[in-house]
Amino acid sequence: MNYPVKAFQELVDNLHKLPGIGPKTAERLSLFILGMDPEEARKISDAIGKLHERVKRCPVCFNLSDGGECPVCLDEKRDHSVVLVVEEAKDVLAIERAGSFSGVYHVIGGTIRLASGIGPEKLNIDGLIARVRNGGIKEIILATNLTHEGNLTAMYIKKELDGIDVEISRIASGIPIGTELEFADGVTLTESIKGRVHLTKE
């Protein structure tokens, strides 16, 4: 749809760039913003406009921070000897939301994708190796995504850590909790059987 009013058209077009925002939703949001108190609309604009300059990266784990170390790294109650390695900061948010992990993180910033020119040197892997070499870390949990690239990147990191005295683990793959077997894909089913956990008799 083309709108006769340029500023309105621009907002619809810009909102339409966001994921999950179709043309109709973009129009509905634009009309809502137009109907808002201008001061409230200005707050949304400012929050977007200042995001990039105000959100920093933690110098230790590359998680989101206000500047300086992130709250997880600063938290003395967490177990700093267990480091969970993820691809992106959003993975940290997802795990923190689950609320069951008490160690710390390392965000590598993506996966190795040689075809797209992303080699390991473009990720925060050297920082991870240096962090482990510095000592005090007992276990590295590789929690990159369970995709082809995530697996390759995990294997690359495992190889880089060879010879350093640290336990290395990979998060388990298998059937999601609550899933019926008939709906699981074949690869997951196969992995789930290969990775079966033996139950000891009591």
Add this chain to the structure above:
Amino acid sequence: MNYPVKAFQELVDNLHKLPGIGPKTAERLSLFILGMDPEEARKISDAIGKLHERVKRCPVCFNLSDGGECPVCLDEKRDHSVVLVVEEAKDVLAIERAGSFSGVYHVIGGTIRLASGIGPEKLNIDGLIARVRNGGIKEIILATNLTHEGNLTAMYIKKELDGIDVEISRIASGIPIGTELEFADGVTLTESIKGRVHLTKE
């Protein structure tokens, strides 16, 4: 969910104010914006920030405009003798999208809601009456919403136009096209039977 990074929290909270944007969607959009090219993010921010100052109202019909008369009022190919009266500019967008109306509009800016202190003097009704008195208008189509307030407002406008030589009509209420009768509400069914259209035998 509370986020440890203030600027991120602010964006999530602000996006969550928009209709249909729940906390999870607000987080997903915020992460997406954080991952965008900063220049692209700035464009979204600007589009929101400048919306209120750049979107004006047409001095003739109060539809959205860039300043001066709106494109519909300026369009000489449209029938300026037929004026369709709607509550809000978004109604104009909906009717223009349907693409079958060739007259012009008058946006009154809401409905009379005495309980909320909105009397007819707060709406663009005087402008409509003056426009009709100026001459050149043959028909006024009252297209306020088919709600209690919309109906009352339409009736008020009809009364105000009493004694002026202009045809006045109200959009038809009834069963939406494509609806099965069993799913229509009782009031609509009753109105649809009362407002039945007689079919002439050929």
